[in-house]
Amino acid sequence: MFTFRKMLVPLAVFCVVFATVYGDGNEGRMNENPAGAGDKDDNATVEYYEKLINSELEKALKYELPTNAKMHEPNDNVIRDFGTFDFIIIGAGSTGSVIASRLSEISKWKVLLLEAGKYPNNFTMIPGFFAIQAMTEYNWGFVSTPQKTACLGAVGKRCVVHRGKGIGGTSLLNQLIYSRGNSIDYDRWADLLDDPSWRYENVLLYFKKSEDFHKTNPDAPLDWDYHGKGGDWYTNFHMPPSNFTKIFLQANRELRRNVTDYNGKEQLGATILQLNIKHGSRYDQASAFIKPVTSRPNLVISEGSYVIKIEIDNKTKETTGVLFTKNKKLYRAKINEEVILSAGAISSPQILMLSGIGPQQHLESKNISLIQNLDVGSTLKDHVFCAIQFSSNTSIPEQTFKQLIKEYLKGYGDLAAGNPLDAAGWYETKVQDIQDYPDLEIIPTSYGPSDFGKKFLKWKPDTYKELFSNKLNNTFALTMVLLQTKSSGTVRLHNNNPYSYPDIDCNSLSDEKGKDIDTMYEGIDLIRKLTQTQAFKKIGTKLEVKPLQACSSKDFQSKSFWYCYLRQISIPAFHPVSTCPSGKDPKMGAVVDWNMRVFGVKNLRVVDASVIPFTFSGHPNAICTMIAEKIADVIKFEQRVFE
Numbered sequence: 001m002f003t004f005r006k007m008l009v010p011l012a013v014f015c016v017v018f019a020t021v022y023g024d025g026n027e028g029r030m031n032e033n034p035a036g037a038g039d040k041d042d043n044a045t046v047e048y049y050e051k052l053i054n055s056e057l058e059k060a061l062k063y064e065l066p067t068n069a070k071m072h073e074p075n076d077n078v079i080r081d082f083g084t085f086d087f088i089i090i091g092a093g094s095t096g097s098v099i100a101s102r103l104s105e106i107s108k109w110k111v112l113l114l115e116a117g118k119y120p121n122n123f124t125m126i127p128g129f130f131a132i133q134a135m136t137e138y139n140w141g142f143v144s145t146p147q148k149t150a151c152l153g154a155v156g157k158r159c160v161v162h163r164g165k166g167i168g169g170t171s172l173l174n175q176l177i178y179s180r181g182n183s184i185d186y187d188r189w190a191d192l193l194d195d196p197s198w199r200y201e202n203v204l205l206y207f208k209k210s211e212d213f214h215k216t217n218p219d220a221p222l223d224w225d226y227h228g229k230g231g232d233w234y235t236n237f238h239m240p241p242s243n244f245t246k247i248f249l250q251a252n253r254e255l256r257r258n259v260t261d262y263n264g265k266e267q268l269g270a271t272i273l274q275l276n277i278k279h280g281s282r283y284d285q286a287s288a289f290i291k292p293v294t295s296r297p298n299l300v301i302s303e304g305s306y307v308i309k310i311e312i313d314n315k316t317k318e319t320t321g322v323l324f325t326k327n328k329k330l331y332r333a334k335i336n337e338e339v340i341l342s343a344g345a346i347s348s349p350q351i352l353m354l355s356g357i358g359p360q361q362h363l364e365s366k367n368i369s370l371i372q373n374l375d376v377g378s379t380l381k382d383h384v385f386c387a388i389q390f391s392s393n394t395s396i397p398e399q400t401f402k403q404l405i406k407e408y409l410k411g412y413g414d415l416a417a418g419n420p421l422d423a424a425g426w427y428e429t430k431v432q433d434i435q436d437y438p439d440l441e442i443i444p445t446s447y448g449p450s451d452f453g454k455k456f457l458k459w460k461p462d463t464y465k466e467l468f469s470n471k472l473n474n475t476f477a478l479t480m481v482l483l484q485t486k487s488s489g490t491v492r493l494h495n496n497n498p499y500s501y502p503d504i505d506c507n508s509l510s511d512e513k514g515k516d517i518d519t520m521y522e523g524i525d526l527i528r529k530l531t532q533t534q535a536f537k538k539i540g541t542k543l544e545v546k547p548l549q550a551c552s553s554k555d556f557q558s559k560s561f562w563y564c565y566l567r568q569i570s571i572p573a574f575h576p577v578s579t580c581p582s583g584k585d586p587k588m589g590a591v592v593d594w595n596m597r598v599f600g601v602k603n604l605r606v607v608d609a610s611v612i613p614f615t616f617s618g619h620p621n622a623i624c625t626m627i628a629e630k631i632a633d634v635i636k637f638e639q640r641v642f643e
């Protein structure tokens with residue numbers, strides 16, 4: 001009936017085509033996709049992709065992610081002059097790419113975009129391989145410190161913290177789900193900043209400005225009033241919609257939940273996912289905002305450039321420039337106007353602290369002279385996900401690898417999405433006390449044993465065996481995502497060496513009142529109700545959770561069993577925020593103000609996921625783009641320059 005490739009990797013927010021065996025098989029499933037890129041499937045191209053993918057898969061399984069940034073260390077300490085720019089942007093990720101594009105529209109401004117990684121390649125552009133892309137040099141390879149309250153089933157009790165490295169940043173590794181969160185998120189944020197311009201009704205124009213929405217699936221729910229056309233960022237629906245989506249939506253209808261456009265008027269309910277995928281290819285922020293403008297003479301894009309410090313005059317607190325390494329040499333670039341730090345929720349706090357901005361005691365303990373005492377890295381927050389496995393009695397049409405590639409080249413099929421089971425649901429649990437405000441998401445994903453899945457989430461061999469002991473066909477997961485996280489962790493310097501990775505303590509499911517884990521337990525209850533609907537019963541849905549060794553003292557499937565299970569199997573959902581939180585008052589922990597300027601320091605802004613002060617009821621990628629669009633306009637306004 002519907003397809004779950006056998007092969008898939010477990011992921012919250014995600015599944016991936018895993019390809020060990022691909023003999024000859026049946027015909028493709030679908031002839032035409034309105035978004036299709038046209039007739040690219042000549043034999044030579046298909047063969048090229050087959051070879052490329054095979055060799056990348058082989059490399060990925062062997063690849064060891066780095067544990068530090070020593071590859072960026074220079075050969076000597078001579079500082080070379082890289083010149084003076086009006087604006088320097090650190091990090092060409094989801095946010096930095098958009099800022100660089102918008103600022104360089106002003107031709108008299110000289111803009112330097114520094115990025116530690118490199119340009120993406122044909123393999124990283126295939127959405128279906130997002131988890132494999134995390135096993136390449138496009139991932140920094142961070143892991144957390146050993147944990148006590150979650151990630152307990154992972155090697156060393158360390159959570160994986162996948163972060164993208166390259167022109168495109170984490171949008172080169174992500175699942176490309178286009179999601180804004182709830183209007184209440186923005187209204188809360190505006191209140192916290194005391195700035196109504198961040199209310200949803202006021203930021204909506206920036207979401208629309210970026211967007212170029214294509215309603216490729218005529219049956220999908222869509223509120224056009226909330227979407228833009230003609231922007232730089234292509235957004236559409238996966239084609240063909242998976243058969244599973246129908247089942248999932250039907251199950252939700254049986255439970256009297258609406259089917260809605262989750263980026264429209266009403267978020268609560270079940271939905272078909274909107275994706276930043278163009279003609280089957282990853283449409284990350286660099287593809288949308290940077291690649292079209294690389295020829296602008298006033299925009300210098302410097303790849304392989306690793307920033308070690310923002311230079312700030314310790315008397316005037318004026319930012320003067322940055323120090324970075326490139327090709328084993330050390331450089332200084334200076335500014336006329338501003339440095340904009342967009343290195344993401346892990347690296348931005350690290351760079352600030354290395355530059356003397358951070359908690360005084362912490363910096364003193366690492367022998368770094370203080371420029372500004374601020375709560376940098378003190379409130380790391382993230383969504384948390386946990387996948388619950390099921391089996392069914394449906395049959396999956398087998399597809400050869402060649403067929404999958406042909407479909408991909410035409411812009412559809414399983415390789416043309418991060419999660420081909422393109423559905424999701426947004427729910428309120430009993431724990432939520434604000435009305436009409438989802439605190440839990442459920443995403444159906446393909447889920448089954450695979451070496452890639454094991455490596456992607458770094459399961460301990462024992463945990464992995466317990467999760468995937470049965471070699472079942474047609475398994476799937478309902479993956480829940482905790483949205484309004486109460487727990488918080490930290491990002492701290494390991495030492496004052498800029499080539500060390502920071503210490504990341506995720507500290508998920510640790511809040512004192514236990515609201516986070518209570519919410520996830522409510523999620524298990526909700527998943528049980530969903531799978532007891534006619535829609536799921538018709539396909540012979542069966543829970544495939546085994547008693548874990550670590551939880552053997554609990555009655556299987558009792559409440560205490562599930563709480564134990566959740567601490568073993570839950571992992572932060574790769575959506576870290578709030579490590580340089582925006583707010584009114586640095587005494588209350590704020591690092592940047594309502595215009596994302598660092599408190600107490602001149603000519604320095606942080607603009608990326610780290611300024612989002614709490615986890616929103618949506619995934620962060622589109623939120624980052626909106627923030628970039630808005631702050632670019634703020635800068636143009638402050639500088640009285642519009643073009």
Ligand SMILES: Cc1cc2nc3c(=O)[nH]c(=O)nc-3n(C[C@H](O)[C@H](O)[C@H](O)COP(=O)(O)OP(=O)(O)OC[C@H]3O[C@@H](n4cnc5c(N)ncnc54)[C@H](O)[C@@H]3O)c2cc1C
Pocket residue numbers: 013090091092093094095096114115116117130162163164165166167168169170171173174175176177178179305306307308342343344345347348351573574575576608609610619620621622624
């Ligand atoms: C597996 C996975 C799936 C995800 N799925 C989704 C999804 O479907 N939808 C969604 O909305 N979100 C998703 N996310 C999260 C989303 O992609 C991120 O929240 C978002 O990309 C963060 O953007 P950013 O600009 O804050 O940081 P980034 O995009 O990480 O950009 C930071 C950039 O700075 C560079 N940098 C860092 N340090 C330095 C330095 N010292 N010198 C120079 N450059 C530096 C990095 O290389 C990087 O390019 C996912 C994430 C992952 C890992």
Ligand SMILES: *[C@@H]1O[C@H](CO)[C@@H](O)[C@H](O)[C@H]1NC(C)=O
Pocket residue numbers: 001002003029243395396397
């Ligand atoms: C989807 O369902 C249709 C009709 O039930 C079936 O013919 C088709 O093979 C299914 N597709 C997949 C990919 O399972």
Ligand SMILES: *[C@@H]1O[C@H](CO)[C@@H](O)[C@H](O)[C@H]1NC(C)=O
Pocket residue numbers: 043
């Ligand atoms: C492409 O390959 C198929 C079989 O793999 C072959 O029948 C066909 O002739 C080839 N087409 C071209 C243009 O080479």
Ligand SMILES: *[C@@H]1O[C@H](CO)[C@@H](O)[C@H](O)[C@H]1NC(C)=O
Pocket residue numbers: 045122
């Ligand atoms: C990427 O793939 C395209 C075909 O889709 C091909 O024309 C191009 O040469 C490839 N790029 C590289 C670097 O191999």
Ligand SMILES: *[C@@H]1O[C@H](CO)[C@@H](O)[C@H](O)[C@H]1NC(C)=O
Pocket residue numbers: 256257258268269
């Ligand atoms: C479904 O939508 C209707 C109409 O907008 C609304 O009145 C109702 O509350 C919604 N139901 C749920 C469960 O959200």
Ligand SMILES: *[C@@H]1O[C@H](CO)[C@@H](O)[C@H](O)[C@H]1NC(C)=O
Pocket residue numbers: 314315369370
């Ligand atoms: C300020 O910076 C200068 C030049 O780097 C240095 O010599 C001096 O010790 C610093 N002062 C303080 C108080 O850190």
Ligand SMILES: *[C@@H]1O[C@H](CO)[C@@H](O)[C@H](O)[C@H]1NC(C)=O
Pocket residue numbers: 366367
């Ligand atoms: C701190 O810096 C001082 C002066 O540079 C040096 O003497 C001392 O060894 C450093 N301490 C540590 C722990 O690095």
Ligand SMILES: *[C@@H]1O[C@H](CO)[C@@H](O)[C@H](O)[C@H]1NC(C)=O
Pocket residue numbers: 471472473
């Ligand atoms: C799974 O599929 C394979 C090949 O299609 C088949 O041989 C095997 O019996 C199936 N296993 C189960 C448990 O259904």
Ligand SMILES: *[C@@H]1O[C@H](CO)[C@@H](O)[C@H](O)[C@H]1NC(C)=O
Pocket residue numbers: 393394537538539540
């Ligand atoms: C799957 O199981 C359901 C419920 O037991 C049953 O009604 C249905 O006929 C089964 N379908 C197949 C293809 O075995």
